[in-house]
Amino acid sequence: MPRRPPSRRPAPPDYGLDLFDERPPSPPRRPSRPTRPVRPPRPPQPPPDESPTEIIRLDDDYDYDDFDDYPENAEEVRAEPEYIDPDDPDDPDDDEPVGTGRRRRPLRWLVALVVLALIGGGAWYGIDAVFGYDDYQGTGESDVLIQINAGDSTGAIGQELAASGVVASAKAFVKASEDNSKVLSLQPGYYVLKTKMSGAAAAAKLTQDGSRVGVLQVRAGTQLDDITQPDGTVTPGVFSLLAKASCADLNGRSTCITAQQLRDIAARADLVALGVPDWAASVVSASTDARRIEGLVAPGVYDVKPGWTATELLSNVLRTSASRIQAAGLTGTAKFQGRTPYETLVVASLIEREAIKPDFANVAQVIYNRLGKAMRLQLDSTVNYLLDKPVVTTTDEDRNRPGPYNTYRIAGLPPTPISSPSVEAIHAAEQPTQGGYIYFVKCEKNGQSCFATTDLEHLQNITLARQRGAY
Template identity: 70%
Template sequence: MPVQDDFYYDDRYADDEEYAEDEYAEEEGFFADEEYEQYEDEERAEPEYIEPPDDEEEPPRRKVKRGRRALRWVVALVVIGLIGGGAWYGIDSFFGYDDFQGQGDSDVVIQIGQGDSTGAIGTELFNTGVVASAKAFVKASEDNTKVLGLQPGYYVMKTKMSGAAAVTQLTSPTARVGVLQVRAGTQLDDITQPDGTVTPGVFSLLAKASCANLNGQNTCVPVDDLRKEAATADLAALGVPGWATGPAGKSTDARRIEGLVAPGVYDVKPGWNAADLLGFVLKSSATKIQSAGLASSSQVQGLTPYEILTVASLIEREGVNTDFGKISRVIYNRLNDKMRLQLDSTVNYLLDKPVVTTTDADRQKPGVYNTYTFAGLPPTPIGSPSANAIQAALQPTAGDWVYFVKCEKNGLSCFAVTIEEHNQNKDLARQRGAY
């Protein structure tokens, strides 16, 4: 299609009379040359603005668009209001949530983890069939501050409980089960004190922690089952550290895991058998012992990690925390000087009724744990050493002491380099009524 002077020319209307030059120009607002000249010098008129009539309506389509925009703004504001003003409660009230009725049916054990929120606990209860929905528990616990104080561990609940009933049961004193607490210095077997009272050992404490009544069935694991498992099971399979399996395996009875149960609180699940219980406690203890600083590479004065653990158990049973470093030094100095340790704690380890000071008859009894008659360390630890005792065994306080005796009623000891100083300390201890 040809183009002239940038003006597009359409020849379809060239022969049409209706589009003659004058008429076309007039329709389009143009004038012939002679007419244009007479207006050439005239002033141009200002355009006149004509207001639309008052009753003129906007096109219907425009009204629909504006209506839709208004509706969208309203919806947006409602959504923002829900989010900012408590969408959770609005949704709850609109949709509701499932909830059982009553106190529940059969017993079930649930577990609360460290740091679990109320929502996480509700989810655990829902997954184990305790409540109909996590929300039922969350809503019921809103005004109960005890829920926020729940400790991690195992709890006995019932299936198909209402949210309110679940909150009441979970916060009751009897709900939590499986709590094992081992104090520093505790040994595996029970100790009968001079006054006749019994201090339970690890085996008794673990047997008690295993107990729960679930749907009329008792889950308690007898002490004898635990002792048998400790004496015969594969130590590595139980979780004993590799550096301890060899020397501990030399023992022929349950005492071979003595000292390998670290002090602390353990959560054991009712229904576990003896192997499960001991395995869980020993694996957890291995982590605690390593965290205290004792590892396969540890060495002090040529002692192995297992022997250092034994030294730590002696420190734990012989004094108070303030004196741990000095007692550790006395033990290492005696071992280095080829002196017998002569510790009453090792003699008491096998006695039915241990006392602070042993008698001459007790000290003359034969046995590998009697450090008055046998040189060196006993064959195993004699209790559960704390992290502080382990650290003292790894880093003894510098000094030349080879004697110590409890010389204060609060358990503090007096230390000496010579036997003369030691005898003076013993006299001082008697005057103070330390023993």
Template identity: 55%
Template sequence: MREEPPTDVLPALASPPPAEPPHEESDFFADDEYDDYDEYEGDYEDYDDYEDEPEKPRKKKKGKRALGWVAAIAVIALLAGGAWYGFNAIFGYEDFDGAGDSDVLFQVDDGDSTSAIGAKLATAGVVASGKAFVKAGEDNPKLAKIQHGFYVMKTHMSGASAVDLITSPSARVGQLEIRPYTQFDDITQPDGKVTPGIFSLMAKASCAKLNGKSTCITADDLRKAVDAADLKQLGVPDWAIEPANKADRKDRRLEGLIAPGLYDVRPGSSAQEILGQVVRSSTEAIQNAGLSPQSTGPGMTPYQTLIIASIIEREAVKADFGKLSRVIYNRLAINMRLQMDSTVNYVLDRPTLLTDEAERQKSGAYNTYKNAGLPPTPISVPSPDAIQAAVKPPEGDWVYFVKCEKNGLSCFAVTNDEHNRNRELARQRGVI
């Protein structure tokens, strides 16, 4: 610790200077000889030269004080204006009134934050400022759950109106969900209900109403676009172009080349544009699932592997994918016909059910009871799990299978006798 220096002693203050003696008034006018001054009639011309008239300092002080007040008011006004500008820049924001004017299509990209969405809305003329949108949505938990996609908004909306609209289910358009097992044509279920196929799903996703005008395209529009399309321009992978062009119908050339998933379709796009967008995204997804020219099933091309994966998807539940894949490979290896009901029902636009004898006797490229080998194209949308099962089938000698559980599981057999016993078990359980 440092030592504190001793306190300095202040020197005594010097004694104040002596006061000046009081000023004595002049006796200039005191003498009696000037008592008659008012009566003097002499010449006053030289009196003005005696001394100039002193200025009036009080008037000057008033002028300076006025200027000072004006300057002070100006400074205060400038400071107040600057403070307001700074406050408004930091805490204030512009905002429109009301629910908006005309419709506008707005896109939220994957990963957009609330502030990013607000900035985009301001750029699109939906809100006056991004801050208006962000402030209005501070207490709305739905805003944090906004997903990427297209939304129908309005121009010149207040921040609160924009938050309410974009978080409502009716605002989002262009959603396309494609699930495994789906095919391009609609499927009629046993109870008569229709399960929409890819053509119908795309047509629905294209629909929105912008300023009273519909953006919908039809399933027939899409079908015609596939029929007339250049597959390479659509984004079909090179390994699939030649075999896909051998389909029995041109509108079936994209079967199996659409990957399952969620897609954002821009309403107002043409049929060709929608198809191209979905196909290009699917090509990447199929490769990510493990199928490529360098990764195929044993002795198969990539397209043949895709066909096998589509049959696996339609014939089995996920737990049986591997075993069914092995059954297909084993039958092909011994030149046994695949005899898959799913391929017969594909042409009939029905789900995988047992077929009768008359149906199995019908001719056609997809009848694997009548024709040896694989059908000409895939028959459904295969999942990544089905693709993996087709690329890497497990080891096994199974040649036969039959659904023997009500949950969809199958019983597999190596010999026909064993298969017949499994069929009888399935009947006892009411499965077939």
């Protein structure tokens, strides 16, 4: 059969490719197996010729055997330029199967990054395993005092220990603390350790009972001097508590300061220099009695450093107390119920010793009402203050004793507070309940009081208290 001549088609548009090749264009290859259609590359445009000829495109059934001069290796010699179309999310042709060139590139980058991460991690592990960290052996040598501050992390504690010569490196302590959960609950304060301890030994010592020293805890209602209980036991006062907190044994040397040394400083030192607020120092600075700082040590927990002098110990406590008292509302310009800040502090100390918290505001009402009527306060707590007795009752002999604190014999407030008042007692002194109460008596075994506005009501409450065995 005669072959049909190839159809003549117009030349493709010029895309600007500057290719100089006199060989005939490569014929399209027959696909060996069905493939997905691929967008054809842009065909090259030959350079302009003085005698241009038409480009003849062959049909699919063209017989290539008639062209003996077509090079057999034309496919290898001449590579067609590849056109890479950017990804189009709306193009279904982008969903190529795994294994194509387009999908392999991100996978190769991911594999490369994973390999680099593994190499880096292995290098770090190797460095840590080979070089490690410095650490002493054993439980240490000489005593040393270190301080842990509020909010310190394990790393910060380790750095403090390393700087003090306790451990060879902060990391030694941090690593050892991973196996000791008690380290996370360490309280701020001072601790006795030893130099050249292993990280594990330091962690164990810090969390051991008795390692923390210099702890002073003052409860509400505590007075400066000791109190003898009815059963003969002694409740230590602020001076004794502070003296005990000053004690530590460092390399065989005691750091204890005595209660008498503290009393001497309280009696003769410059109160403002010690940290007493001006509004209090101006009232009591002329006194030479150690009790002039009564009530100025606020309840709470204090961290004092063993080894401080008596002046340093007392000054640290008084300065911290001044901040706490001021936070409760007592400042130099404050006025409550027509009273000065110091008088308000005195009232608060009486409330603390005479009542329990539910009755604080009512007791304050009684005190202010009696002061307003020029009535004597007649409080047993003030009589017992000089006697160092904790009971709320007094004898006729006690009530007849002369003295500035005997409110049965003198009118008005005592010269100083009689205890360390709590924040709640200070607030009650600042804002008492309003009413006509001028009497109260403890009428319940739990400490609650009964209040009255007349003598008759008061006598009835006393009878009721005795029937209930309240006192």
